[in-house]
Each structure stands twice: as C-alpha cells, then as structure tokens.
Amino acid sequence: xxxxxxxxxxxxxxxxxxxxxxxxxxxxxxxxxxxxxxxxxxxxxxxxxxxxxxxxxxxxxxxxxxxxxxxxxxxxxxxxxxxxxxxxxxx
Numbered sequence: 858x859x860x861x862x863x864x865x866x867x868x869x870x871x872x873x874x875x876x877x878x879x880x881x882x883x884x885x886x887x888x889x890x891x892x893x894x895x896x897x898x899x900x901x902x903x904x905x906x907x908x909x910x911x912x913x914x915x916x917x918x919x920x921x922x923x924x925x926x927x928x929x930x931x932x933x934x935x936x937x938x939x940x941x942x943x944x945x946x947x948x
Contacts, residue, residue: 872914874921882924882940884911889926891940905943907931 870884881892888902888909902909908931917923924936926943934943 869910869912870914870926872916872924874916875918877921880916880921880939882914882916884914884926886910889914889940889943893939900941903936903940903943905936906934907945 868883868885872882874880874882879893879895881896883890883892883899886909888906889911890899890901891903892899906926906928908928910929910931911926912929913927915925922937922939924940924943925946926934926936926940928934932945933947935946936943
C-alpha cells in the first residue's frame with residue numbers, strides 16, 4: 858500500500874476502524890490524514906495538533922469517531938469526529 862494523497866510518505870502510524878473498515882487514519886511528519894474510502898483518497902491534515910509529527914494512532918473499537926494520537930513532544934490528542942479535529946488530551 859502506498860500513500861499517494863495529500864501529505865507525504867513519511868508515515869509513522871496507520872489505523873483502521875474495527876467498526877468501519879473503510880475508515881483509515883494515517884499519521885505522518887505533516888500530521889494526520891483521514892480516508893473514508895479504504896485509503897483510495899485522504900483529507901487533511903487534521904486540525905488541532907500542536908505538533909504534526911504523529912507517532913501512534915488508536916481508534917476506539919466500538920466507535921470510529923473517537924481517535925487518539927500520540928505526537929512527538931506534543932502530548933496525546935483526542936478526536937471525537939473521526940480524526941478531522943483534535944484537542945489536547947494528555948500533555
């Protein structure tokens with residue numbers, strides 16, 4: 858699988874929603890990008906991160922609208938809208 862949407866191939870993390878396998882979230886040096894068509898296209902970067910470098914992603918197994926992102930030197934962020942926007946969760 859090759860990331861060809863907006864952003865770059867500098868990816869660190871990838872997560873697919875267990876409840877909706879067509880939702881894929883990709884974390885890179887440039888931020889977080891979201892696909893709702895199984896990775897065919899991506900939107901982003903997501904808003905709200907204080908540092909775009911995303912090291913790890915997790916999608917709630919029961920609710921794909923809840924996403925967590927661990928960033929380099931920026932803390933952990935949470936999204937309640939499927940990864941479109943994030944707010945600080947743990948610093």
